[in-house]
Amino acid sequence: MQIKITKTTAPKEKPFGKELGFGKIFTDHMFHMKYNREKGCWYDAEIVPFANISLHPASTVLHYGSEIFEGLKAYRTKSGNVQLFRPIENIRRMNNSAERLCLPQIPEEDALEIYKTFVSVEKDWTPYDEGTSLYLRPFMFGNDESLGVHAVHNADFYIIASPVGSYYKEGINPVKIMIEDEDVRAVRGGTGYAKCGGNYAASNRAGERAEQKGYSQVLWLDGVERKYIEEVGAMNVMFKINGEVVTPALTGSILPGITRKSCVELLTKEGYKVSERLLSLEELTNAMKDGTLEEAWGCGTAAVVSPIGELCYKDIKYTVNGGKIGEVTQKLYDTLTGIQWGKIEDTHGWIVKID
Ligand SMILES: *Cc1c(COP(=O)(O)O)cnc(C)c1O
Numbered sequence: 453m454q455i456k457i458t459k460t461t462a463p464k465e466k467p468f469g470k471e472l473g474f475g476k477i478f479t480d481h482m483f484h485m486k487y488n489r490e491k492g493c494w495y496d497a498e499i500v501p502f503a504n505i506s507l508h509p510a511s512t513v514l515h516y517g518s519e520i521f522e523g524l525k526a527y528r529t530k531s532g533n534v535q536l537f538r539p540i541e542n543i544r545r546m547n548n549s550a551e552r553l554c555l556p557q558i559p560e561e562d563a564l565e566i567y568k569t570f571v572s573v574e575k576d577w578t579p580y581d582e583g584t585s586l587y588l589r590p591f592m593f594g595n596d597e598s599l600g601v602h603a604v605h606n607a608d609f610y611i612i613a614s615p616v617g618s619y620y621k622e623g624i625n626p627v628k629i630m631i632e633d634e635d636v637r638a639v640r641g642g643t644g645y646a647k648c649g650g651n652y653a654a655s656n657r658a659g660e661r662a663e664q665k666g667y668s669q670v671l672w673l674d675g676v677e678r679k680y681i682e683e684v685g686a687m688n689v690m691f692k693i694n695g696e697v698v699t700p701a702l703t704g705s706i707l708p709g710i711t712r713k714s715c716v717e718l719l720t721k722e723g724y725k726v727s728e729r730l731l732s733l734e735e736l737t738n739a740m741k742d743g744t745l746e747e748a749w750g751c752g753t754a755a756v757v758s759p760i761g762e763l764c765y766k767d768i769k770y771t772v773n774g775g776k777i778g779e780v781t782q783k784l785y786d787t788l789t790g791i792q793w794g795k796i797e798d799t800h801g802w803i804v805k806i807d
Pocket residue numbers: 523647683685686687688707708709710711712751752753754
């Protein structure tokens with residue numbers, strides 16, 4: 453695969469040592485390539501100076517929401533190297549998302565080469581401070597210059613990168629979560645398992661309402677019966693109930709998180725009883741009432757794990773594990789971040805080093 457590289461003539465000052473936040477500062481370059489159905493392939497792959505994108509006002513993405521994305525991080529190890537965590541999983545998931553939205557596939561080997569080449573060019577932007585990383589945001593959208601509703605003929609794929617701060621600057625504080633029984637995020641047969649912008653658009657209203665009430669996220673119920681637990685905010689969710697670690701099964705409306713998958717694999721290997729199954733709201737509320745809910749946490753690339761200290765359902769508040777981070781949650785955090793930042797040896801083949 454040929455990737456043309458045009459370096460910027462005006463490199464920006466790196467913001468290291470300053471407050472990074474999340475997704476506010478961007479690096480010097482971006483990756484871009486185009487797809488055309490008649491050509492039948494991706495073309496004009498290039499790394500160019502970071503700049504605004506110009507679109508035709510009728511572009512498909514602006515009207516019909518044809519957009520998918522990924523999120524992964526490059527981590528700086530103590531010896532100064534830069535590495536990725538399970539990028540092949542992001543590449544496969546993006547192809548699954550593309551299939552759902554009728555956007556084009558990117559061959560796995562090409563995508564991996566693109567990721568590695570781009571990160572190699574932007575490597576110096578990977579921050580050094582504890583807990584910081586270089587967040588990568590690959591995204592693809594339909595870009596036909598016509599209002600007709602039809603299969604996408606032209607698409608664009610980009611990767612942008614942003615140095616991000618530690619998710620836990622003031623230590624890991626358990627969050628308060630509101631159980632949402634009105635809006636739903638996704639339904640089976642819909643796009644819940646695809647990482648697409650539209651799912652986020654549909655989630656905004658409930659998230660905003662929860663925030664107004666002093667909660668940081670909502671716990672989503674299934675879109676058909678509003679009976680089963682699905683996800684928490686934009687993270688997957690796990691519970692430890694009476695010794696068993698339970699996470700909702702991937703029924704089609706749940707995003708198959710790579711952190712979720714890694715947690716399941718690590719805990720299974722450690723000998724925990726881990727079940728991917730349906731978990732009803734009734735089972736969860738019973739476990740909260742009789743004290744068998746031992747731990748609850750969200751998991752995703754941004755936070756790694758986010759302990760849940762309080763759950764609220766119909767104005768009844770339940771405290772989880774005395775509002776403190778649990779033993780399993782802490783262990784998952786230590787192991788995953790240990791592997792990602794190279795403090796623990798990777799025995800799973802999850803790490804991809806960048807030259
Ligand atoms: C991205 C995402 C997750 C977490 O996936 P990771 O691969 O672990 O980062 C979970 N739920 C939703 C809705 C997401 O968009």
